[in-house]
Amino acid sequence: MLRLVEREAPGPGAGEVRVRIVVSGVNPTDWKARAGSRAGQPLPFAEVVPNQDGAGVVDAVGPGVVGLTVGDRVWAYLAAHERPTGTAQEFAILPADRIVHLPDAAGFELGASLGVPAMTAHRALTVSEAGPSRLGPGALDGRTVLVAGGAGAVGHAAIQLARWAGATVITTVSSPEKAALATAAGAHHVVDYRATDATAAIRALAPDGVDQVVEVSPARNAELNARVIANHGSIAVYATDGGGEMTLDVRHHFALNVRYQFLLLYTVGREALTAAAEDIVHAVADGALPVGEDAGLPLTRFPLERAAAAHDAVEAGTIGKVLIDVSAA
Numbered sequence: 001m002l003r004l005v006e007r008e009a010p011g012p013g014a015g016e017v018r019v020r021i022v023v024s025g026v027n028p029t030d031w032k033a034r035a036g037s038r039a040g041q042p043l044p045f046a047e048v049v050p051n052q053d054g055a056g057v058v059d060a061v062g063p064g065v066v067g068l069t070v071g072d073r074v075w076a077y078l079a080a081h082e083r084p085t086g087t088a089q090e091f092a093i094l095p096a097d098r099i100v101h102l103p104d105a106a107g108f109e110l111g112a113s114l115g116v117p118a119m120t121a122h123r124a125l126t127v128s129e130a131g132p133s134r135l136g137p138g139a140l141d142g143r144t145v146l147v148a149g150g151a152g153a154v155g156h157a158a159i160q161l162a163r164w165a166g167a168t169v170i171t172t173v174s175s176p177e178k179a180a181l182a183t184a185a186g187a188h189h190v191v192d193y194r195a196t197d198a199t200a201a202i203r204a205l206a207p208d209g210v211d212q213v214v215e216v217s218p219a220r221n222a223e224l225n226a227r228v229i230a231n232h233g234s235i236a237v238y239a240t241d242g243g244g245e246m247t248l249d250v251r252h253h254f255a256l257n258v259r260y261q262f263l264l265l266y267t268v269g270r271e272a273l274t275a276a277a278e279d280i281v282h283a284v285a286d287g288a289l290p291v292g293e294d295a296g297l298p299l300t301r302f303p304l305e306r307a308a309a310a311h312d313a314v315e316a317g318t319i320g321k322v323l324i325d326v327s328a329a
Contacts, residue, residue, distance in 0.1 A: 017060065017094060017099055030051050055111025056092075114157075120154050122135060123265065124154075140166045160186055221242075237261070
């Protein structure tokens with residue numbers, strides 16, 4: 001159960017900073033974590049402040065921290081991973097290596113929308129055998145990327161990052177409303193799989209197949225991916241929407257040298273996280289990761305005292321990004 005309490009703000013320890021949180025971002029993993037790793041099992045800590053993502057201002061710096069000073073505008077990622085202190089609070093004590101400078105032109109709502117979605121998208125776009133390990137303008141020139149579920153938060157970030165890096169971006173959606181959001185995000189081509197033959201539509205756009213797939217629903221889309229993937233294509237799986245088991249035609253995938261890459265942001269390792277954070281800051285500075293309905297990611301906002309309602313909204317499948325306004329900018 002989530003409840004709002006008043007506490008004294010502690011000081012940061014060695015290697016930590018205290019951040020005055022302005023906006024906290026809510027992800028599906030945040031409400032899922034409240035149920036424990038498995039039904040009926042206790043949480044890892046007696047009390048947890050939720051939410052992995054957020055943005056705000058550095059308020060205090062602990063011993064040994066370099067590169068961060070009081071007053072810096074920052075965004076945070078994996079704030080509550082293996083820790084009891086997430087971003088749904090006015091002052092959060094966080095490891096310095098999970099804090100990233102927020103470019104001056106970016107608002108705190110953008111900073112709080114990065115983290116899990118943008119870093120997951122970055123990883124999905126950088127695990128292909130023939131693709132780049134880092135993103136930037138031109139990194140994906142000449143490649144075709146298929147983003148499954150382009151109206152979701154990760155899909156939205158994947159569209160934006162892939163287009164920024166020079167890819168031709170195709171995305172699949174399930175309704176005209178979601179198609180409009182994916183188009184606003186920057187997708188070159190949008191396929192409504194409920195209204196058309198998705199295989200035929202994608203093959204018409206990419207006759208030689210797609211080079212990379214950013215996949216949210218591997219079980220549901222396994223057959224489609226097999227039909228549209230190019231030789232030496234890569235399918236990056238970041239979620240299990242639609243079921244946790246899938247069936248693959250082994251001979252078909254052999255023949256095309258297809259790579260399936262599964263990824264979980266929480267266990268990808270420091271090198272991948274650092275690379276993602278650096279490239280995302282570059283993209284933000286270039287204006288490539290805007291949020292809001294005009295940019296394809298509607299924002300639904302709640303005050304801190306309604307954090308439980310914010311979690312409920314994410315659990316209910318609210319389209320776009322759910323944010324909690326914690327304090328004044």
